[in-house]
Amino acid sequence: MRSEYDFAMDSRKARYFQDTINGRHRMSILENVVDIPLPTSVIVDYLHVPLLGHAKALCLALYRNHMKPKQRTQLDEKIYSQRFPHIFNRKIKVLDQPYLKVTEMRNIFFFCILPMIYKLLPLDTVAHIGIFVAGIRLSKIKLIEDYAKVYELNIAY
DSSP states (O other), X not given: OOOHHHHHHHHHHHHHHTSOBTTBOSOOTTTTTOSSOTTTSOOOOTIIIIIIIIIHHHHXXXXXXXXXXXXXXXXXXXXXXXXXXGGGOSOXXXXXXXXXXXXXXXXXXXXIHHHHHTTTSOHHHHHHHHHHXXXXXXXXXXXXXXXXXHHHHHHHO
């Protein structure tokens, strides 16, 4: 496992040799901005952690481990037949695809998953996912002054 020192040295070597060293291409533009050395201080955005991280893992676990093959087929058919306005820019892909973009995952999670699975899975499972979806959606609303509600929802999840 690499330490902060190794991470920084790889970045400096990559900059000096103008080559990729252990996956590092150069120094980060945030190196002088963030007061904690990278990678300890990582900027977390809602697209990558909850959507590509937890939401994707949750959807895949439900799809692969909790749904029977017939239920998976029904869900796939619902996803294929779902129509969206042109502003969505991407079609929804089935959950078992090897690579899902973050916008596809956002569309599935925010707009599709709950209405599509509420007849396929137990109600308590769907409600549990609903709390997580609501927590993420509320955290994106810029007008919320009481972030304690968002925190409370995420803790309940």
